[in-house]
Amino acid sequence: MFYTASPEDVVSGKTTDIYFLRTVEVLKNAGLTDVKVRAEFHLSSLPKDYRWGLFTGLKEVLELLRGRRVTVYAMPEGTAFYENEPVMVIEGPYLEFAVLETAILGILRHYSSISTKAARVKKAAGGKTCLFFGARALHPAVQPMADRAAYIGGCDGVATVKGAEMLGVKPSGTMPHALMIIFRAAMGDHTLAWLWFDRSVPPDVPRIVLADTFLDEREEALLAARMLGPRLHGVRLDTPGSRRGNMRRIVEEVRWALDLHGYRDVKIYVSGGLDEPQVAALRDVVDGFGVGTAIAFPPSIDLSMDIVEVEVGGRWVPITKRGKLPGFKQVYKCGSRRAVAKWGEPAPCGEPLLQKWIEEGALVKTPPSDSEIREYVLRQLAELE
Numbered sequence: 448m449f450y451t452a453s454p455e456d457v458v459s460g461k462t463t464d465i466y467f468l469r470t471v472e473v474l475k476n477a478g479l480t481d482v483k484v485r486a487e488f489h490l491s492s493l494p495k496d497y498r499w500g501l502f503t504g505l506k507e508v509l510e511l512l513r514g515r516r517v518t519v520y521a522m523p524e525g526t527a528f529y530e531n532e533p534v535m536v537i538e539g540p541y542l543e544f545a546v547l548e549t550a551i552l553g554i555l556r557h558y559s560s561i562s563t564k565a566a567r568v569k570k571a572a573g574g575k576t577c578l579f580f581g582a583r584a585l586h587p588a589v590q591p592m593a594d595r596a597a598y599i600g601g602c603d604g605v606a607t608v609k610g611a612e613m614l615g616v617k618p619s620g621t622m623p624h625a626l627m628i629i630f631r632a633a634m635g636d637h638t639l640a641w642l643w644f645d646r647s648v649p650p651d652v653p654r655i656v657l658a659d660t661f662l663d664e665r666e667e668a669l670l671a672a673r674m675l676g677p678r679l680h681g682v683r684l685d686t687p688g689s690r691r692g693n694m695r696r697i698v699e700e701v702r703w704a705l706d707l708h709g710y711r712d713v714k715i716y717v718s719g720g721l722d723e724p725q726v727a728a729l730r731d732v733v734d735g736f737g738v739g740t741a742i743a744f745p746p747s748i749d750l751s752m753d754i755v756e757v758e759v760g761g762r763w764v765p766i767t768k769r770g771k772l773p774g775f776k777q778v779y780k781c782g783s784r785r786a787v788a789k790w791g792e793p794a795p796c797g798e799p800l801l802q803k804w805i806e807e808g809a810l811v812k813t814p815p816s817d818s819e820i821r822e823y824v825l826r827q828l829a830e831l832e
């Protein structure tokens with residue numbers, strides 16, 4: 448048995464915090480079943496050193512809310528946002544979505560945390576390829592959403608079959624150290640693993656060999672280049688921490704040696720324990736990165752939901768708990784600046800960001816594809832600090 452919730456559990460509200468079930472009971476007993484609210488999703492403080500967040504997870508939230516008597520306004524999935532900006536607003540009878548608040552926040556926070564970190568790593572990579580290798584850090588049941596979050600956040604590829612299938616892309620990956628270990632033990636020569644890899648995998652799979660298992664990276668890279676010649680697409684250096692020292696110098700030495708021997712086309716990829724600083728430090732000497740744990744377990748984008756208006760006697764009354772800003776708000780993108788204004792007031796500048804996606808339970812706007820969201824994110828990355 449896996450300790451995972453089924454889609455039915457989620458849609459039926461079974462994954463809710465218990466106090467929402469009790470809240471529903473109390474409101475029903477008090478005859479307050481039809482009170483309509485406007486509930487705003489926002490965050491008060493970004494993680495340390497973060498200047499923006501990336502709003503993702505909307506596609507699944509719309510799936511969850513479809514058919515419920517609510518109207519949903521939200522920034523398009525993949526929009527960069529700042530502190531105290533509403534990213535989404537749910538309007539309708541509170542009891543229509545009270546037991547879904549936990550799930551909605553869980554979807555938005557988990558997606559946005561991974562996507563924001565993926566975007567930061569992709570930005571640190573300065574245009575170089577950045578593959579998400581983090582499946583092994585996660586419970587397999589949620590792994591496809593992590594792949595989607597990393598992909599729409601800007602990663603160029605994902606490594607799992609299921610994640611790639613759901614995204615409609617080919618899975619990206621190279622080979623594990625296990626392959627060379629077995630060939631070394633069973634046939635006395637770990638480089639035979641590369642030969643059998645080349646003979647075995649489909650022709651469209653790039654021949655990227657792991658060149659750090661037993662020998663020095665420069666040595667293994669040259670052995671691979673000599674063995675596979677023009678069939679060798681690249682080498683992956685996943686150097687163990689005990690040998691890592693100055694990774695940049697190791698990469699520069701491998702690059703120099705490959706070029707010296709006429710293998711200028713062989714690319715160099717690096718993986719293993721990478722985060723933003725290491726990616727930024729290596730981006731001018733490598734052709735791409737494999738990043739796992741740092742994206743799979745990112746700092747939390749702490750979105751929260753707060754009621755900001757309640758309908759009383761047919762009129763919307765602004766109301767919030769202390770520390771929040773009452774009232775239904777729109778966010779305007781004014782060039783590189785943002786403005787938040789009361790919904791319905793004249794636009795202070797630029798373009799409104801929150802759009803209507805669901806009206807009274809019916810989807811009124813088609814969500815973009817995952818690759819369109821990723822392109823949208825990459826366009827924004829260029830102007831984000």
Ligand SMILES: O=P(O)(O)OC[C@H]1C[C@H](OP(=O)(O)OP(=O)(O)O)[C@H](O)[C@@H]1O
Pocket residue numbers: 580581584622623624625685718719720721737738739740741
């Ligand atoms: O989570 P990260 O620290 O960013 O690491 C991500 C990489 C590194 C790891 O190497 P190994 O653990 O050696 O695994 P394998 O031999 O199976 O490639 C594996 O290749 C992951 O894809």
Ligand SMILES: [Zn+2]
Pocket residue numbers: 623624625685
């Ligand atoms: Zn390994």
